[in-house]
Amino acid sequence: MRLLTYNFLQCPKTKTFPLILEPTQVETIETEYNKEFILRMIPRLDWNLVRQVSRQFAFGELPQVAPKESTEDEETFRLLHKMLLETHIKEGVLKSQDGTIYPIKDGIPNMLITQVNDE
Amino acid sequence: MHKYLVIFRDIHKEFSVPELLSVYSLVIRRQKDIVKPKLQEDFFAKTIRSASCDLETDTKKIRGVFYFANFQSDQEAFLVGSRCVLVRAIIRLWSHARSHELCLKQLQSLGKDVFKELLLSEKESFRCRLFSYGRKYSQSETVNRINFYSSILQQFPGKVNLQNFKHEIWIVEDSFPKAGHTNEPSRIDIPNHVYAGLLIAEGCVKQVQKYTLKKRNFIGTTSMDAELAFIMANFALADNLKLILDPFVGTASILISSAAFGAETLGSDLSFTVLKGKNKEENIVSNFRQYKLQQPLGIVRCDILHNPWRHESIMSSFTSFKCHGWLDAIVADLPYGVRESSREFVGEKLHSRFVLNHIPKTSRVGLDNLVSSLFDFATSSLVGGGRLVFWLPCTDEFSERDKTEICHPSFISIAACRQILTCRFHRVLFVFERKAWEDDKLYDSDMSGAFLHQGPFYKDFAAKLFREEKRTEDALWRKGQWHRIE
Structure with missing residues (x-):
């Protein structure tokens, strides 16, 4: 799962956004840099979550306001590309605020609701 | 503006004109300087008409493959034509007549500016090609026919x-028997x-x-x-920088066509x-x-009935900025119960030790639930x-009225x-x-299910097709019943 996809997911049970990401295995796969695609996606992303992810994965601090024009800092777009499109979560879990767990296996998150019963 | 002849291919005739229109709107929307693309699309749609009107009135309703359309320029006609799967060729029309003799006469009377290229x-350099529909020409007959036009061709x-030509001149002959397939010698x-x-495209x-x-x-069974798949990608206006999701991805056959047109893809199943x-x-990758x-x-x-994709209402409550949607298109081939059954997953209670490796159970669900969930999503x-x-399945009883359902x-x-698959089993592509x-925002989102018809044509499709009572959907759970385990 790429971090871009993570930005589109919410908990199917409680309908809350965002989920909490706890990766155990992260992989970087290089892809072609496409600035226009990033620019097109930025208005569709939750920028607060993007900034939070950037901190979580130690990509550094992103500007407060999402860049809108292609003339803005090239570095930011490179960083966004590396973060959103090249970083893959291979193994890990997505956690909802109420504790529901969605495991990620082989890069495929399993978003089916399984209820935990520890009795 | 010029008049063009669009020659469609002989298959999927019901899809050909809608595909052309879809690709036209794609090409129009690429150009940012056009203020009202919708108007231009409507205008273009009005210019399309079948070249052989007499065929349309026929009781058998044979749709011809020849259509006229007006494009703004050769460039536009090329962009549209070269992306359509069902278009064989688009030709800038020089002349149109009832016979070769009249056609030649018309060509001779045309001004020089028509052939300016x-x-x-x-x-x-150029070549001339004879395209005959409904009649077979031998090699020598073809040469004779082209030579018939030599007085025009020689002036170039x-x-x-x-082999290496820059322009191609097409002489198109429509000799398709008027009454369709009859035994009468035509x-x-x-x-x-x-x-x-x-030839333009x-x-x-x-x-x-x-x-x-x-x-x-x-590949899989479905x-x-x-x-x-490419026709679907054209209907979905797949293009560079677009984001397309298939919620029933299967072996990703539809996403591959979208990706071939440059779109970015997401899949779930x-x-x-x-x-x-x-x-x-x-595998898919x-x-x-x-x-x-x-x-x-x-x-x-994931399960489309309880899908994990972000809803915009949730977004807006969290942040001040609002975005209106994040997907450019959804393409889907619903599992309608013939080869693949419509399913939803069943919630289960499990010990936390097993959660990570557990594969949840699924159970069958009515197709109408899938359709309404798809619309909600x-x-x-x-x-x-x-x-x-x-796609939705239908039987041969499907009528034009059902399309509006x-x-x-x-x-x-x-x-x-x-698309007619067998004599009783058809399927319809909805766009x-x-x-x-x-x-x-004028209606309550919970109401959206009610807009869909209560007894739709695709209900109990498998039961109708196989004439088996036990495959009816009434015995299945309705949407929302999975909550009972809670």
Whole structure:
């Protein structure tokens, strides 16, 4: 799962956004840099979550306001590309605020609701 | 503006004109300087008409393959024509007559400016091709027919070159028997129509053939035929920088066609077996690798009835900024219970030790639930102008009226085309377009299910097709009943 996809997911049970990401295995796969695609996606992303992810994965601090024009800092777009499109979560879990767990296996998150019963 | 002749291919005739219109709107929307694309699309749609009107009134309703259309320029006609799967060729029309003699006469009376490209210089090499529909020409007959037009062809200064030519002149003869397939001998020597013109664009069927299922690495029982998948991608307006999701991805056959047009793709499915693939070399990812396409952005296992995709209402409560949708198109081939059953997953209570490796159970669900969920999902995730493209099954009792049965206040119906699979088993491709977000919000989102018809034509489809009572959907759980375990 790429971090871009993570930005589109919410908990199917409680309908809350965002989920909490706890990766155990992260992989970087290089892809072609496409600035226009990033620019097109930025208005569709939750920028607060993007900034939070950037901190979580130690990509550094992103500007407060999402860049809108292609003339803005090239570095930011490179960083966004590396973060959103090249970083893959291979193994890990997505956690909802109420504790529901969605495991990620082989890069495929399993978003089916399984209820935990520890009795 | 000029008049063009569009020659469609002989298959999927019901899809050909809607596909042309869809591709036209795609080309128009690429140009940012056009203020009102909708107006221009409507204007274009009005110029399309069948070349052989007499065929349309026939009781058998044979749709001809020859259509007239008005494009703004050769460039526009080329962009549209070269992306359509069902277009054989688009020709800038020079003349149109009832016979070859009249056609030649017309050509001779035309002004010099009509042939201006060909008269430019000696470098403009060309060739002439005879295209006959409904009649077979032998080699010598073809040469004779082309020689018949020599008085026109000889005035061009360029060389004739059969291999490396710059321009191609088409002489098109429509000799299709008027009454359809009858036993009466028809006079093949008298054509219905003769057209002459300059070839502008050829359809993209040759490129599509590269993607044939026969040579694909990983396919399943319900993989979509490559040509139809490309037609779906055209309806979904797949293009560079667009984000397209298939919620029933299966072996990703529809996403591959979208990715071939440059779109970024997302896939989700309930069945884990297809998402995982057979082995490292035979899975969804390997299919994309086989054609050297951009890998899908993400593959997610989820249930469309309880989908994990972001809803915009949730977004707005969290942040101050509002975005209206995040998907450009949704393409889907619903599992309708013939080869693959419609399923939802069943919630289970488990010990936390097992949660990570557990594969949840699924159970069958009515198709109407899937359709209403698909609409709910599309309403909350598509951008304004985004497309929703999906198949539904129907029997031979399906009528034109049934096409209007599926409607939703946030969507405009673009097309509904039927493909006949067997004499009783047909399927219909529905194409909807999301209205602008500013235009809705007038209704309660919980109501959306009610807009869909209560007893739709696709209900109990498997039971109708196989004439088996036990396959009816009434015995199944209704949507929302999974909560009972809570």
